[in-house]
Ligand code: ADP
């Protein structure tokens with residue numbers, strides 16, 4: 252039986268140049284230069300991932316979904332803490348998991364500065380911390396009537412990948428690869444979030460479903476929105492499903508996209524288009540913010556579509 256501290260030093264202790272003190276003491280010591288943006292996301296076996304999920308990809312996703320929250324705030328990633336609960340010590344699993352985790356950490360210059368390790372059901376919880384200029388942070392309560400609504404990348408692919416994995420649909424090989432990678436290996440839009448500071452005031456990452464997450468902006472900002480269904484950006488894999496109910500629900504309410512939905516003044520349209528080209532990220536204008544309340548998704552004849560469940564809710 253490997254002692255807990257041995258596991259920590261073998262798998263979770265790396266140099267953390269951006270911290271005054273990292274893993275090993277009772278607390279980490281961190282010295283921020285700006286306002287700290289802090290967030291936490293937990294992945295639980297059976298709820299967020301399949302029991303036999305690939306540990307390397309799980310390590311990547313555990314950190315990526317947290318980075319997505321920093322991206323949605325326009326914050327620069329700095330530090331992470333990892334709480335790990337697992338039923339037994341499986342060194343192969345830990346090795347692969349930590350390699351995945353540190354691959355993403357290295358990519359975004361995040362230092363793992365502490366955590367906790369205990370026995371229990373498999374659950375992975377990360378606290379992420381980044382830095383942001385508080386005046387420029389992309390907040391859910393900053394959308395204004397008259398602004399455009401934008402979406403990065405394509406949406407619904409992870410939900411389509413999940414439907415494929417469950418055998419509900421049968422995707423072509425290339426499409427299946429693409430959608431399964433969207434599901435298991437999402438890429439957080441960190442560079443986009445950082446670049447949007449100053450162009451946008453308001454963003455959210457699409458983790459629970461496009462409608463559900465846009466509704467958080469509408470409630471937070473006390474505004475309404477109109478979205479054109481036909482404008483919502485979808486992948487090649489999604490094209491054939493877009494007018495079917497399985498595609499419609501994946502696009503409107505599928506979770507796990509980790510794209511950004513943001514609002515911006517119409518004056519910034521060309522700046523945002525330029526930014527998309529510079530970053531190589533598809534940025535699509537999908538609707539507009541209005542006064543009043545509520546979300547209307549319009550079909551190609553401008554009729555209001557009936558939206559089923561807006562998104563994933565754990566206790567819904
Ligand atoms: P304590 O008993 O003070 O809570 P622990 O034995 O839990 O200390 O942790 C020892 C050190 O290892 C601490 O610095 C803690 O932050 C770190 N640590 C524990 N588990 C992890 C982990 N999974 N990833 C990174 N650091 C960890």
Ligand code: MG
Pocket residue numbers: 366367368
């Ligand atoms: Mg502890």
